[in-house]
Amino acid sequence: MREIQTKSALTAVIFAILLVALNLRPAISSIGPMLEPIRTDLVLTNGQVSLLTAVPVLCMGLFAPFAIVFNRRFGLKRSIGFLLAVIGVFTLGRGFWPSYFNLLLSSFFIGIAIAIIGPMLSAMIKRDFPTRTASLIGVYSFGMGLGATLAAGLTSVVYAASGWPAGLAVWSGLALAALIVWLRMPEASAKSEQLPDDPLPISGSPWKNVKAWYMLLFFGFQSAFFFSMLTWLAPIAIDKGLSVLSAGAVVTVMTAVQIVCNISIPLLFSRYPNRFLWVLAVLAFGTAGILLLMFAGAWAVWPAAALIGVALGGLFPIALLLPLDATDSADEANSWAAMTQSGGYLISAFMPFIIGVVYDQTGNHDITLWMFLAFVLLMILFAYLLNRKA
Known part of the structure; x- marks a missing residue:
């Protein structure tokens, strides 16, 4: 057992993990409420401005395998510290050099940092908290x-x-706080956090398994649903007559409901284990929210955001659990999860951009909302295929 022994060290590491995790979304989610002001000030098309969220998600799919390379070369603690600094510097640079080129450049490097930090944090949790993984x-x-x-x-x-x-730029402060806490973690815990020198052995490639491909596609479309909503819910709210400030609050409602459901819904999985029924249940909420956006007035944006938040909050833990349900060992689960997340993020990276291009051509979000319904139907399809008895 490599469990961290003292309560003070345990608390310090948990707090460090929390602060590092806090930095894995603000550089992306802060763009959504600012799409319209950025587009107007820099004279951009909707397709161009949507790349600011598409690029980091694309990097999350492409660069996650580099986590092993970074750990071998620099070690886990120094790697995450360096990557937190990258997030902080490039986030701060958005305030001092607010050009489209710099916004794209910062999105690229921040996306790489997020892509590498994510697997390294998961690996640390698996190694150092074997009885507290969940x-x-x-x-x-x-x-x-x-x-x-x-x-x-x-x-x-x-x-x-x-x-x-x-x-x-203000979100660079989170990276600074996380960096200070991360580097001050107890040295005893840092020693136990090192990943193995060799890659984890993999028992069979999931790339040859059709169920793994269904999982990849399910993960891809739930991720596309999340990042597309994160990017375009505020502009949709503005189109319905809300102010920029109110539109930002709408996105806050959606993400607040989401994080509550991220914690609460998985607690019910042991009592009601059927993943397909859970997919149907949470997507019923999401569908209701989309229909409100399609057919109701400005008042409906708020309940729609809450309903969509329920769907997003349930879909993510389900997508993470599917590879674990289908595998018999930690090594096998690791390879399946890596495949589903890497491929899934690559799929989802292009969806906000495609929505932006369509919006440029049509001038409204009618097709956007139909695309959201298509995501729902595709998730139901792949969940059904996974639920079928082989």
């Missing part, structure tokens, strides 16, 4: 959700006071 993954997920919620809501407040460059 709890620590909960802390990790909660941190990501809380970071997204804070950025989605408070960015608009900073924008109202100081403009969108300051609204984006």
Whole structure:
């Protein structure tokens, strides 16, 4: 057992994990409420501005395998410390150099940092908390959700006071706080956090298994649903007549409900284990929210955001659990999860951009909302295929 022994060390590591996780979404989720001000000030098309969220998600799919390379070369503690600094520097740079080129550049490097930190945090949790894995993954997920919620809501407040460059750059403070706490972690815990020198053995490639491909596609479309909503819910709300500040608050409602469901819904899985029924249940909420956006007035944006938040909050833990349900060993589960997340993020990276291009052509979000319904139907299809008895 490599469990961390003292309560003080345990608390310090958990707090460090929480702060690091807080930094894995604000640089992306802060863009959504600022899409319209950025597009107007920099004279951009909707397709161009949507790349600011598409690029980091694409990087999350492409660069996750580099986590092993970073650990071998620099070690886990120094790697995460360096990557937190990358997030902080490039986030701060958005305030001092608010050009489209710099926004794209920062999105690229921040996306790489997020892609590498994610697997390294998961590996640390698996190695150092073998009896508390579920709890620590909960802390990790909660941190990501809380970071997204804070950025989605408070960015608009900073924008109202100081403009969108300051609204984006202010989140560098989170990276600085996380870096200080991370580097001050007890040295005993840091020693136990090292990943193995050799890659984990893999028992059979999931790339040859059709169920793994269904999981990849399910993960891809639930991720596409999340990032597309994160990017375009605020512009949809603005189109319905809400102010920029109110639109940011709408996204905050969605992400706040999401993080509550991220924690609460998995607690019910042991009592009601059928994943397909859970998919149907949470997507019923999501479908109701989409229909409100399609056919109701401005008042409906708020309940629609809450309903969609329930769907997003349930879908993510289900997508994470599917590879674990289908495998018999930790090594096998690791390879299946890596495949589903890497491929899934690659799929989802292009969806906000495609929505932006379609919006440029049509001038409204009618097709956007139909695309959201298509995501729902595709998730139901792949969940059904996974639920079938072989």
